Amino acid sequence: MAKDFTTRAENYSKWYNDLVVRADLAENSDVRGCMVIKPYGYAIWEKIQAQLDKMFKETGHQNAYFPLLIPKSYLSKEADHVEGFAKECAVVTHYRLKTSEDGGVVVDPDAKLEEELIIRPTSETIIWNTYRNWIQSYRDLPILVNQWANVMRWEMRTRLFLRTSEFLWQEGHTAHATKDEAIIETEKMLGVYSDFVEGFMGIPVIKGIKTESERFAGALETYCIEALMQDGKALQSGTSHFLGQNFAKAFDVKFTSKEGKQEYVWATSWGVSTRLMGALVMAHSDDNGLVLPPNLAPIQVVVVPIYRSEEQLAEVSEAVAPILEGLKAAGISVKYDDRDTHKPGWKFAEYEFKGVPLRIAIGPRDLENGTVELARRDTLTKDVVPMDGLVESIPALLNDIQESLYNRALKFREENTFEVDSWEDFLVKIEEGGFLLAHWDGTSETEEKIKQETKATVRCIPLGVEPKEGKCVFTGKPSKGRVIFARAY
Amino acid sequence: MAKDFTTRAENYSKWYNDLVVRADLAENSDVRGCMVIKPYGYAIWEKIQAQLDKMFKETGHQNAYFPLLIPKSYLSKEADHVEGFAKECAVVTHYRLKTSEDGGVVVDPDAKLEEELIIRPTSETIIWNTYRNWIQSYRDLPILVNQWANVMRWEMRTRLFLRTSEFLWQEGHTAHATKDEAIIETEKMLGVYSDFVEGFMGIPVIKGIKTESERFAGALETYCIEALMQDGKALQSGTSHFLGQNFAKAFDVKFTSKEGKQEYVWATSWGVSTRLMGALVMAHSDDNGLVLPPNLAPIQVVVVPIYRSEEQLAEVSEAVAPILEGLKAAGISVKYDDRDTHKPGWKFAEYEFKGVPLRIAIGPRDLENGTVELARRDTLTKDVVPMDGLVESIPALLNDIQESLYNRALKFREENTFEVDSWEDFLVKIEEGGFLLAHWDGTSETEEKIKQETKATVRCIPLGVEPKEGKCVFTGKPSKGRVIFARAY
Numbered sequence: 001m002a003k004d005f006t007t008r009a010e011n012y013s014k015w016y017n018d019l020v021v022r023a024d025l026a027e028n029s030d031v032r033g034c035m036v037i038k039p040y041g042y043a044i045w046e047k048i049q050a051q052l053d054k055m056f057k058e059t060g061h062q063n064a065y066f067p068l069l070i071p072k073s074y075l076s077k078e079a080d081h082v083e084g085f086a087k088e089c090a091v092v093t094h095y096r097l098k099t100s101e102d103g104g105v106v107v108d109p110d111a112k113l114e115e116e117l118i119i120r121p122t123s124e125t126i127i128w129n130t131y132r133n134w135i136q137s138y139r140d141l142p143i144l145v146n147q148w149a150n151v152m153r154w155e156m157r158t159r160l161f162l163r164t165s166e167f168l169w170q171e172g173h174t175a176h177a178t179k180d181e182a183i184i185e186t187e188k189m190l191g192v193y194s195d196f197v198e199g200f201m202g203i204p205v206i207k208g209i210k211t212e213s214e215r216f217a218g219a220l221e222t223y224c225i226e227a228l229m230q231d232g233k234a235l236q237s238g239t240s241h242f243l244g245q246n247f248a249k250a251f252d253v254k255f256t257s258k259e260g261k262q263e264y265v266w267a268t269s270w271g272v273s274t275r276l277m278g279a280l281v282m283a284h285s286d287d288n289g290l291v292l293p294p295n296l297a298p299i300q301v302v303v304v305p306i307y308r309s310e311e312q313l314a315e316v317s318e319a320v321a322p323i324l325e326g327l328k329a330a331g332i333s334v335k336y337d338d339r340d341t342h343k344p345g346w347k348f349a350e351y352e353f354k355g356v357p358l359r360i361a362i363g364p365r366d367l368e369n370g371t372v373e374l375a376r377r378d379t380l381t382k383d384v385v386p387m388d389g390l391v392e393s394i395p396a397l398l399n400d401i402q403e404s405l406y407n408r409a410l411k412f413r414e415e416n417t418f419e420v421d422s423w424e425d426f427l428v429k430i431e432e433g434g435f436l437l438a439h440w441d442g443t444s445e446t447e448e449k450i451k452q453e454t455k456a457t458v459r460c461i462p463l464g465v466e467p468k469e470g471k472c473v474f475t476g477k478p479s480k481g482r483v484i485f486a487r488a489y
Numbered sequence: 490m491a492k493d494f495t496t497r498a499e500n501y502s503k504w505y506n507d508l509v510v511r512a513d514l515a516e517n518s519d520v521r522g523c524m525v526i527k528p529y530g531y532a533i534w535e536k537i538q539a540q541l542d543k544m545f546k547e548t549g550h551q552n553a554y555f556p557l558l559i560p561k562s563y564l565s566k567e568a569d570h571v572e573g574f575a576k577e578c579a580v581v582t583h584y585r586l587k588t589s590e591d592g593g594v595v596v597d598p599d600a601k602l603e604e605e606l607i608i609r610p611t612s613e614t615i616i617w618n619t620y621r622n623w624i625q626s627y628r629d630l631p632i633l634v635n636q637w638a639n640v641m642r643w644e645m646r647t648r649l650f651l652r653t654s655e656f657l658w659q660e661g662h663t664a665h666a667t668k669d670e671a672i673i674e675t676e677k678m679l680g681v682y683s684d685f686v687e688g689f690m691g692i693p694v695i696k697g698i699k700t701e702s703e704r705f706a707g708a709l710e711t712y713c714i715e716a717l718m719q720d721g722k723a724l725q726s727g728t729s730h731f732l733g734q735n736f737a738k739a740f741d742v743k744f745t746s747k748e749g750k751q752e753y754v755w756a757t758s759w760g761v762s763t764r765l766m767g768a769l770v771m772a773h774s775d776d777n778g779l780v781l782p783p784n785l786a787p788i789q790v791v792v793v794p795i796y797r798s799e800e801q802l803a804e805v806s807e808a809v810a811p812i813l814e815g816l817k818a819a820g821i822s823v824k825y826d827d828r829d830t831h832k833p834g835w836k837f838a839e840y841e842f843k844g845v846p847l848r849i850a851i852g853p854r855d856l857e858n859g860t861v862e863l864a865r866r867d868t869l870t871k872d873v874v875p876m877d878g879l880v881e882s883i884p885a886l887l888n889d890i891q892e893s894l895y896n897r898a899l900k901f902r903e904e905n906t907f908e909v910d911s912w913e914d915f916l917v918k919i920e921e922g923g924f925l926l927a928h929w930d931g932t933s934e935t936e937e938k939i940k941q942e943t944k945a946t947v948r949c950i951p952l953g954v955e956p957k958e959g960k961c962v963f964t965g966k967p968s969k970g971r972v973i974f975a976r977a978y
Contacts, residue, residue, distance in 0.1 A: 029619065031606065034556035036619055039634060042553045064531045067523035068608070068639055068655050069579070072586065076593045086594045090558070091583040092608070093596065095643040097561065097575040104565045105575045107582065107605055116596055117520065119557070119581070119608075130518065130525055139830055145528060150557055150639065154584040166557050341628060 005353075007287040012231040019281060020160045023290045023354050026277075033158045033165030040354065041277065043298035045168065048276060049148065051200050051295075052170065055192050061144045061172060066126050068150075069117040074125040078250040081124065084217020088154040090119040090165075119152040124218060124243070124269055127173045128251040135175060135265055137256045142185070143175040161278035162235075162489050169273035175265045177255065179244075182266035183221075186242040189270040190223040193238035201276065202293040202405040203227045203283045204413055205237060206435070206484060208460025213444045216269075220244040226459045226484065228413045229282040232433015234459045234486035237279050240270035278489070283409050284378075290355030291378055293405050294398040301327055301334045301394060302351045306344050306363030313338065316362050319387070323360070323372075326391035332398070352377060357401050358394065362387075378404055419482070426473050426485075430454045435486050439479035441472035450474050450485070459484045494842075496776040501720040508770060509649045512779045512843050515766075522647045522654030529843065530766065532787035534657065537765060538637065540689050540784075541659065544681050550633040550661060555615050557639075558606035563614040567739040570613065573706020577643040579608040579654075608641040613707060613732070613758055616662045617740040624664060624754055626745045631674070632664040650767035651724075651978050658762035664754045666744065668733075671755035672710075675731040678759040679712040682727035690765065691782035691894040692716045692772045693902055694726060695924070695973060697949025702933045705758075709733040715948045715973065717902045718771040721922015723948045723975035726768050729759035767978070772898050773867075779844030780867055782894050783887040790816055790823045790883060791840045795833050795852030802827065805851050808876070812849070812861075815880035821887070841866060846890050847883065867893055908971070915962050915974075919943045924975050928968035930961035939963050939974070948973045 005022070006014045021027050025041030037045065053063070069092060075082045096111035120126065127145075134140060152166045161167075172189060176182040190207055197203050205225035215222045219241035227237050245264040248254070253265045284291040294300050303320055307313040320336060327334040335356075337347055344361065351359055361373040372390060375382045378401050385393075416434030420426045429436055440446060440458060451457050460483065467481025494511070495503045510516050514530030526534065542552070558581060564571045585600035609615065616634075623629060641655045650656075661678060665671040679696055686694050694714035704711040708730035716726045734753040737743070742754045773780040783789050792809055796802040809825060816823040824845075826836055833850065840848055850862040861879060864871045867890050874882075905923030909915045918925055929935060929947060940946050949972065956970025 027622075029556045029615070031556045031558050031560060031615070034558060036556065037554040039551035039553045043551065045554075046552060062528035062532065063535065064528045065526040065534075065657065067518045067520045067525065068641065069520050069523060071520060072594060072596075075586070082588075082594060086586040086588070089584070089586055090581045090606070091586065091596055092579045093582045094580040095578070097564070097578055097580065097607070099571075099575070105561060105571060107561075107580055117579070118586070126518070126520070133516075152557065168554065 005287070005289070008230060015287070016278075016282060017160065019285060019289060025281070025290075026160045028158075028160065033155050035160055035164050035166070037168075037274070040298060044280070044292070044296055045274060045277060047296045047298070048200075049170075052192075052196055052272070053148075055196060056146050056170075056172070059188060059192060061146045061174075064145045064147060065149070066123050066130065066147060068120055070120050070123075070126045072116045072118055074129060075118060077125060078218045078246055080246075081218035081250075085121045085153070089121055090152050090154060092117040092119065120149070121151055121153045122269075122271075123147065123149070123151075123171055124173065124247050125251070128247040128253060128267070131175055131265070132251055132253045135253055135255050138177050138258050141175055141177045141255060141265065142181065144172075144185075145174065146170055146172040159278075161274055161281070164274075167274045169271050171269060171271040174268045175248075175253070176268070177257065177263075177266070179266050182244075182268050183242055186221070186223055186240045186268045186270070189268070190225065190238070190240040193240065193270070193272060194225050197225060197227065197237050197276070197279075198406065200293070200295045201280055201283070202295070202402060202409060203237070203279060204406065204410040206460060206462055207464065208462045208484065210239075210460060211444070211447060211458045211483075213447055214457065216241045218243060218246050219269075220246070223463075224460050226486075227279055227283060228416060228435055228486070229279070229489070230412065231282070232416055232487075234435065234484075234488040235275075235279045235282065236459070236488065237276060238270070238272040241268060243267035243269060284405050285355065288380065289353030291405065292355035292357060294357045294402045297355065297357050298333065299335045299351070299354075299356045300332050300398060301358045301360060302347075302356045303334065303336045303360045303362065304344055304347045304351075305336075305338050306361055306366075308364075312364050315364070315367060319367055320362060323387075323391055327394060330391070330395055332394060348375075352380075357398060360390075376401060378408075420473060420485075421470075423473055427454065430456050430485070430487065433487070435459070435484050437482040438473040438485055439470035439481070440483050440485075441475050441477035441479055446472060446474050446477075455487050456485045457488055459486050459488060494776070494778070497719060504776075505767075505771060506649060508774060508779060514770070514779075515649045517647075517649065522644050524649055524653050524655070526657075526763070529787060533769070533781070533785055534763060534766060536785045536787070537689075538659075541681075541685055541761070542637075544685060545635050545659075545661070548633075548677060548681060550635045550663075553634045553636060554638070555612050555619065555636060557609055559609050559612075559615045561605045561607055563618060564607060566614060567707045567735055569735075570707035570739075574610045574642070578610055579641050579643060581606040581608065609638070610640055610642045611758075611760075612636060612638070612640075612660055613662065613736050613756075614740070617736040617742060617756070620664055620754070621740055621742045624742055624744050627666050627747050630664055630666045630744060630754070631670065633661075633674075634663065635659055635661045648767075650763055650770070653763075656763045658760050660760040661758060663757045664737075664742070665757070666746065666752075666755070668755050671733075671757050672731055675710070675712055675729045675757045675759070678757070679714065679727070679729040682729065682759070682761060683714050686714060686716065686726050686765070686768075687895065689782070689784045690769055690772070691784070691891055691898060692726070692768060693895065693899040695949065695951055696953065697951040697973065699728075699949060700933070700936060700947045700972075702936055703946065705730045707732060707735050708758075709735070712952075713949050715975075716768055716772060717905060717924055717975070718768070718978070719901065720771070721905055721976075723924065723973075723977040724764075724768050724771065725948070725977065726765060727759070727761040730757060732756035732758060773894050774844065777869065778842030780894065781844035781846060783846045783891045786844065786846050787822065788824045788840075788843075788845045789821050789887060790847045790849060791836075791845045792823065792825045792849045792851065793833055793836045793840075794825075794827050795850055795855075797853075801853050804853070804856060808856055809851060812876075812880055816883060819880065819884055821883060837864075841869075846887060849879075865890060867897075909962060910959075912962055916943065919945050919974070919976065922976070924948070924973050926971040927962040927974055928959035928970070929972050929974075930964050930966035930968055935961060935963050944976050945974045946977055948975050948977060
């Protein structure tokens with residue numbers, strides 16, 4: 001299956017695209033910039049959704065649903081927001097087609113909308129327009145709402161999962177009585193994202209704050225988690241925004257405080273998207289195909305029978321039955337692939353390519369010896385182990401794979417994070433890839449110049465690090481502390 | 490809370506709308522025809538989704554995701570389909586806005602799309618265009634895929650849940666090697682819908698087949714489930730379509746059969762939508778507000794403390810703790826409402842209005858007597874029962890409520906289903922509402938005349954009934970069997 005598969009070293013970008021398509025995660029559609037998420041890819045997304053949804057609910061959030069279409073004028077109500085999002089929108093101008101003379105269909109000019117509607121690129125405007133009616137008193141606060149939805153941002157250059165015009169995501173939109181409470185919420189959700197990406201996706205992340213130029217359009221502060229991919233480029237994996245009172249003011253959302261005063265409401269928003277699927281692929285997979293962390297693998301264990309006759313298959317299947325039953329009872333997702341349309345070797349290659357964490361093979365000789373062959377996808381190692389105690393050993397083994405993937409990714413990041421103190425060094429290191437910890441003078445001008453010269457951006461000002469003063473790597477001017485530079489997806 | 494609430498007898502339509510809005514299920518947005526589904530309503534939809542999704546997976550289906558936008562020309566490829574859907578589409582014509590001189594935004598005329606894109610009204614066309622690349626051989630079949638998505642059909646007169654421009658739904662799209670297999674799938678999914686609506690929503694349904702004029706645009710046969718609402722009108726609650734080879738031919742989807750022949754693929758599609766939320770409200774609720782079947786209630790049991798002092802609250806809370814713990818352990822969704830912002834009477838009214846199936850109230854006197862007050866929403870009855878054994882009794886009580894709601898709705902339907910043999914009788918009965926079992930000559934002309942004269946349509950030709958010949962209630966011509974007429978949502 002993976003014979004003519006591009007390696008990472010040959011062409012990382014082609015490796016990624018080929019992998020996503022050939023492992024049945026997603027493919028491009030005929031509709032420019034829109035992807036089809038195939039069943040195997042969608043099954044991973046469903047696991048991501050289920051776990052995040054659980055974590056959102058455990059932190060007190062509820063789901064709701066707001067309209068897909070936003071009146072054009074709403075976008076203009078928050079000045080920064082329109083600047084950031086209006087440029088790349090799908091615009092609905094008509095609401096009817098009619099049959100044309102050649103039997104096709106054409107837009108009916110009589111069905112022109114009075115005001116154009118925009119397919120949501122993000123929902124702050126429509127949601128804050130709605131919150132105006134939901135919020136009168138401090139008793140109505142906080143509002144802790146999340147939405148699972150599709151959004152659209154027109155993109156000229158697209159890449160499966162990483163940058164598509166339509167993508168799936170969740171967007172949390174919360175409303176609070178005080179600034180402090182909103183900031184606590186913003187930071188709490190960054191923590192949820194970080195816990196999820198590290199604990200379930202097995203990808204270590206740096207928590208930080210965006211610089212002004214990389215901030216969400218309309219936010220006072222954007223928090224982010226940044227991960228390092230195997231090619232040394234950064235991938236922003238989630239953002240949480242403290243919006244201040246910007247949207248409340250734009251949509252006139254006030255509440256009566258306990259003290260009886262009319263005040264504007266404080267806001268946050270936070271989101272992760274199908275982009276995480278791209279991070280998942282790029283953080284762990286190898287030249288043999290996908291490598292999936294057990295916590296998100298649609299199939300955690302696959303069992304493949306080896307046989308030469310119907311009788312042998314029957315014998316193997318009989319021995320396999322209690323293994324399948326035991327694993328299912330332990331809550332493990334197991335597949336028994338006894339299809340006679342493909343040979344074992346083909347199946348081994350297929351499940352290896354699709355990143356199934358554990359493969360069990362059983363043949364007639366195993367039946368004689370009371371053993372199975374157990375193969376790990378992450379290490380590509382095989383062991384012959386006793387059938388006795390096999391089922392009981394699997395949960396610990398899956399945990400071990402989950403942890404190993406995280407540790408491997410963490411080691412990679414540590415080996416590719418550098419303190420850089422001279423501009424010469426910066427220019428060399430940025431070509432090699434990785435996170436560069438460097439001093440920066442804090443100005444957007446310097447940031448822009450560094451970006452133009454090296455394509456590197458400030459990924460974040462890291463949180464949880466005691467900042468030490470220094471001199472900007474580019475201008476030599478005073479710096480309050482090191483920030484993380486990298487080229488990014 | 491429900492003081493100025495319209496009764497069903499006063500104005501059924503206003504009762505429905507007021508109930509949906511005031512019970513926090515949904516509300517109209519500023520975007521014409523698009524609703525906001527509020528957290529309480531969305532929580533019910535999530536329960537509907539979770540159960541259906543489980544049933545789809547148990548019957549071998551997988552989820553996937555296809556683009557929101559469909560090229561205009563795709564709609565024209567299946568002749569009946571374009572006729573049925575092209576009339577009411579949201580059309581995307583541009584992909585960019587630009588800042589206008591007055592500081593607002595206008596459509597950028599330079600960003601006009603070469604071919605307009607349609608927001609999906611349903612996804613047969615884009616999906617069958619994709620399946621062409623997925624299907625080569627009989628080994629690739631069947632494809633059993635479902636999509637959870639938002640769709641849009643422009644509507645001039647909208648009603649929350651029942652008829653909105655944007656709605657949420659699932660659409661199954663399957664591909665098969667043989668006609669028989671596709672028909673079996675179509676019928677199987679109708680069965681899944683019927684089992685779900687009866688078993689989880691507590692609404693009895695009639696399974697049947699649509700007449701030609703009510704058939705899905707592009708289908709050879711449309712199967713449906715029809716439910717009777719409390720005002721005597723029918724509500725189509727789910728449809729399953731046998732599409733024959735229409736879409737395979739329109740999109741050139743062929744496969745090589747086992748015998749090595751090139752054949753067109755057979756198709757089905759099936760869907761239910763947020764319309765089910767409307768059915769849920771209209772089937773069970775009463776003049777005191779929502780009545781929710783326990784299987785779909787976001788809160789199944791609410792516990793309200795009665796107290797006059799902090800000390801009393803502490804005592805009550807202590808007694809309540811093991812009840813909450815026991816119910817949660819039994820998988821029951823329970824809420825303890827100890828907010829001090831509202832009085833018990835207000836809370837009683839609130840949860841009654843929101844249809845919470847069971848309410849437990851505990852005050853100081855209950856603590857002395859070792860009792861609680863237990864109130865059922867469906868019967869509006871209250872009992873004082875011993876605290877001892879309370880937790881253990883709840884699951885059976887919830888089951889009883891679930892069954893009672895179904896039985897009550899079934900009784901209502903039986904009392905409002907009539908065999909009608911004369912046109913005079915038909916005219917009288919149709920005004921009273923209900924299902925009319927009448928003979929029909931099988932022509933679209935007669936169907937149309939009856940509709941014009943009475944607003945009644947053939948809801949379906951019922952399945953599982955031995956048809957007996959007779960004479961058409963309208964024309965007196967021969968009829969193959971009785972069909973179901975009703976006015977419908």
